[in-house]
Amino acid sequence: MVNDNMTSQTPIIEIQNLVVTFGEGDDERRAVSDVSFSVNRGETFGLVGESGSGKSTVLRAITGLVSNQADVMRVAGEDVRARRGKDFYRKVQMVFQDPYEALHPRHTIWRQLMEPARILHIPDAEARGHAALDSVGLSRTLLWRYPHQLSGGQRQRVAIARALMSQPDILLLDEPTSALDVSVQAEILNLLCDLQDESGLTYLMVSHDLGVVAHMCKRTAVMHAGMIVETLDVDALINGGATKSYTKKLIAASEAYGEDPRDIAQPRASSN
Amino acid sequence: MDNPLLSVRDLRISFHGAAGVFDAVRGVSFDLGREKLGIVGESGSGKSMTGRAIMRLSPPAAIVRAEHIRLGDIDILQASERTMDAIRGRRIGLIMQDPKYSLNPVVTVGEQIAEAYRIHARSSVSDARQRAVAMLGAVQIRDPERVYRMYPHEMSGGMGQRIMIAMMLVSEPEILIADEATSALDVTVRLEILNLLNDLVEKRGLGLIFISHDLNLVRRFCDRVLIMYRGRVVETLKAGELDQATHPYTRGLLEAMPRIHVPRKRLPVLKRDAAW
Numbered sequence: 001m002v003n004d005n006m007t008s009q010t011p012i013i014e015i016q017n018l019v020v021t022f023g024e025g026d027d028e029r030r031a032v033s034d035v036s037f038s039v040n041r042g043e044t045f046g047l048v049g050e051s052g053s054g055k056s057t058v059l060r061a062i063t064g065l066v067s068n069q070a071d072v073m074r075v076a077g078e079d080v081r082a083r084r085g086k087d088f089y090r091k092v093q094m095v096f097q098d099p100y101e102a103l104h105p106r107h108t109i110w111r112q113l114m115e116p117a118r119i120l121h122i123p124d125a126e127a128r129g130h131a132a133l134d135s136v137g138l139s140r141t142l143l144w145r146y147p148h149q150l151s152g153g154q155r156q157r158v159a160i161a162r163a164l165m166s167q168p169d170i171l172l173l174d175e176p177t178s179a180l181d182v183s184v185q186a187e188i189l190n191l192l193c194d195l196q197d198e199s200g201l202t203y204l205m206v207s208h209d210l211g212v213v214a215h216m217c218k219r220t221a222v223m224h225a226g227m228i229v230e231t232l233d234v235d236a237l238i239n240g241g242a243t244k245s246y247t248k249k250l251i252a253a254s255e256a257y258g259e260d261p262r263d264i265a266q267p268r269a270s271s272n
Numbered sequence: 273m274d275n276p277l278l279s280v281r282d283l284r285i286s287f288h289g290a291a292g293v294f295d296a297v298r299g300v301s302f303d304l305g306r307e308k309l310g311i312v313g314e315s316g317s318g319k320s321m322t323g324r325a326i327m328r329l330s331p332p333a334a335i336v337r338a339e340h341i342r343l344g345d346i347d348i349l350q351a352s353e354r355t356m357d358a359i360r361g362r363r364i365g366l367i368m369q370d371p372k373y374s375l376n377p378v379v380t381v382g383e384q385i386a387e388a389y390r391i392h393a394r395s396s397v398s399d400a401r402q403r404a405v406a407m408l409g410a411v412q413i414r415d416p417e418r419v420y421r422m423y424p425h426e427m428s429g430g431m432g433q434r435i436m437i438a439m440m441l442v443s444e445p446e447i448l449i450a451d452e453a454t455s456a457l458d459v460t461v462r463l464e465i466l467n468l469l470n471d472l473v474e475k476r477g478l479g480l481i482f483i484s485h486d487l488n489l490v491r492r493f494c495d496r497v498l499i500m501y502r503g504r505v506v507e508t509l510k511a512g513e514l515d516q517a518t519h520p521y522t523r524g525l526l527e528a529m530p531r532i533h534v535p536r537k538r539l540p541v542l543k544r545d546a547a548w
Binding site: 050051152181182183185186187189190193208209210211212214215216238249250253254255256257 | 314315429458459460461462463466485487488489492493524525528529530531532533535536537538539540541542
């Protein structure tokens with residue numbers, strides 16, 4: 001699908017038996033339970049599931065935003081079970097669902113971009129800022145605007161540009177288009193594919209939308225109640241190759257009112 | 273359409289602000305029968321504004337004009353506030369996106385349904401209670417007696433939305449407006465709620481206005497679809513014939529959606545025309 005030639009078989013993200021618990025004592029609840037998966041360099045790996053399945057928590061655990069335990073957690077060549085250094089955040093960046101909440105409401109677009117440069121001691125910040133804006137297709141005339149002066153799609157482009165400032169290897173995408181209209185979603189998904197083609201980025205993408213996952217990803221893990229139900233190729237997922245009953249239920253529900261009825265009768269054409 | 277439940281003619285909603293006049297809705301007309309009518313559009317298309325105007329719940333700053341918004345022989349725009357109180361909730365029900373924000377957090381859900389009934393029907397407390405329990409059963413809640421005593425925070429999203437539907441249906445309205453009523457729900461839960469709405473519309477002969485941004489959902493669920501863009505209805509189609517849409521906006525929206533079974537390298541991007 002996207003970018004096959006750049007996908008190699010070295011895992012850039014490798015996670016074994018990740019556990020995240022919230023609360024203490026009697027209130028303790030496992031949000032993520034024994035989750036294991038690996039993502040190859042240059043691929044887009046999906047995490048699908050319904051709300052509360054723990055898919056976003058996995059991303060937050062990788063970045064260290066929630067405390068966690070794991071037998072193995074190697075990201076971009078580093079063991080990240082200990083404290084993450086600045087080098088980690090240069091290599092791994094995150095894009096959130098709601099770009100309005102993810103941007104500082106009282107900082108200009110330029111200042112949003114300069115913030116990670118300052119924190120992560122990125123050289124040539126100004127040149128990179130301009131380059132980042134160009135690569136997400138934003139005009140330099142927007143530099144001095146504030147987030148509320150931009151459309152939803154423009155804001156998400158700013159959030160992506162900010163994530164690109166450190167020239168990362170990995171982008172963690174947490175429902176990056178679910179707050180956007182479909183016409184804008186198409187633009188952002190195309191942009192993400194273009195960026196991957198240009199710079200070989202690896203994406204770990206969380207979504208509840210099987211259509212988006214099928215479009216973007218080659219492989220995906222299906223999560224339910226904090227656990228991975230199964231990990232499979234998207235082609236198999238779509239063509240009835242799912243083996244677990246939960247996955248089948250999820251696909252059936254997505255197709256029942258979600259899909260273009262013309263498409264369901266037709267088997268998915270091979271994408272390679 | 274003969275004897276529509278609701279008739280809207282040339283609805284216009286504008287806002288006067290410091291930056292000048294903004295027209296949110298620019299001449300919307302439609303008739304609603306005993307059917308599932310979808311109103312689809314992207315954010316800012318005026319679809320929710322249209323839904324609110326029918327219940328006369330537009331924001332105070334809005335200037336609402338129309339040839340008429342007629343419910344039976346009442347013109348909503350001319351009706352007294354007292355008449356509107358008898359219409360809202362009694363003859364027209366409204367279900368919104370997120371039950372978390374629509375339910376009172378400190379009153380049990382059963383009491384809220386019973387209260388909705390008692391406002392419109394003069395009935396005893398025990399009668400209202402019975403109606404509420406029966407209604408919980410009708411929206412397929414297991415063990416309605418127990419759920420009656422539960423509070424909104426104890427509900428899942430799907431249960432909360434069933435409670436909202438029960439509350440709206442307990443006074444047997446003629447028209448139900450569902451404004452993104454299933455958008456916040458997971459796909460498996462969404463399926464259950466849609467099936468439930470479908471049953472209720474068919475059994476009770478309701479007119480349903482289903483406002484949504486989701487073109488695929490509406491084409492599968494509704495009978496007829498209005499497609500709105502920047503305050504106008506650009507196209508009206510039978511839901512099953514959405515494939516034959518001719519307006520470039522509708523076509524662009526259909527094309528821009530990722531399709532599970534039809535992989536494409538790039539998604540076609542909508543080109544907007546100022547003339548639409």
